[in-house]
Amino acid sequence: MASIHPTAIIEDGATVAEGCEIGPYCVIGSKVTLAAGVKLEAHVAVAGRTTIGSGTHIFPFASIGHQPQDLKYAGEDTALEIGENNQIREHVTMNPGTVGGGGVTRVGSNSLFMMGSHVGHDCIVGDHAILANNATLAGHVELDDFVILGGLSAVRQWSRIGTGAIVGGMTGVEFDVIPFGSVIGDRARLAGLNLVGLKRKNFPREQIHALRAAYRDLFESDEGTLRERAQKVSEGSADQPLVKTVTDFILEKENRRFCTPRGGD
Structure with a gap:
């Protein structure tokens, strides 16, 4: 059975699988699906048509699945799909897709989203990603597997970042980053290959x-x-x-x- 704190609010229609842990004052919307072993610490809010894979651990004050930050969004039934065994830390925000972007935001598995990081609408994030504190993805960004974003970095909408690439802290990414590339700077420039990775x-x-x-x-x-x-x-x-x-x-x-x-x- 799931462990649900008495102060948590689980709306009718939500699916909470065996082994889930729902902490104090969490709010789970009616279209949310939590797979086995999902753990929500206190004050986590999950909304919309959001699916969270097994073993994912979400920390306090994360906002997952609430409507996209897009003025064109008009309440369409879009989705957010999150994979398995992710760590989603405090104050992280992840938004569902929009009709114009295909209707789905997809986040892979085994990734770490540090405090305050953001995944915008219609993004596709691969597996084994690391988004450091306050790293942000605008809408329609594509991140391949094993990408690392440094703290306070920002990726412009529609950009792609290839597998194994690393983005330096406080770097603004305006254009695509090649796989295994290393980019730094106020506006990102390619500084070589991610040889350490x-x-x-x-x-x-x-x-x-x-x-x-x-x-x-x-x-x-x-x-x-x-x-x-x-x-x-x-x-x-x-x-x-x-x-x-x-x-x-x-x-x-x-x-x-x-x-x-x-x-x-």
Whole structure:
């Protein structure tokens, strides 16, 4: 059975699975679904058509699933889907999707959302992400797996951040960040590769060396556009998975701008 504090309010229609712990003064809306083992500390508010995966732990004063901060939102029945085994700390806010963005905000599993971080409407967040204190995602942002956002950083709407990338504290991200990239600055510029993260993930040395060589070809050359350079690097790196991850990310969508060492390409 779930453990529910007598001061908590669980609206009719909510689904609370076995092993959930609902702390004092929590408010759970009628369309909320909590999977097994979800733990809500005191004063957590969960609203809307929100699904929270098993083992996720939410701390006091988090606001999860309340209506998007979008003036076009008119009460449509949109959703927020949160995966398993996340830690969602104090004062975190996560909003559901909007009709214009597909109707769903998706958050993966095994991530840490530190105090005051924000996931805006229609975002897609992968697994194993870390958003440090007060890191914020505007609407329609895409974060791949293993992304780290430093404290007080901000990501502009519609931006993409590739797998394994790291964003420095107090950095404003205006353009896409390549996988395994490291960006810093008032307005984000590419400062190199996230070599520490690559080594911690135990990628083979030869793959890291190949990625460093590809980085030089992509960002230290003035021949052609970034897209043209990425196409050339991709054609010569079919057997290098890290390099292919980066070039595929660049080539996946046309008419995108990227964080570069020069501030934009």
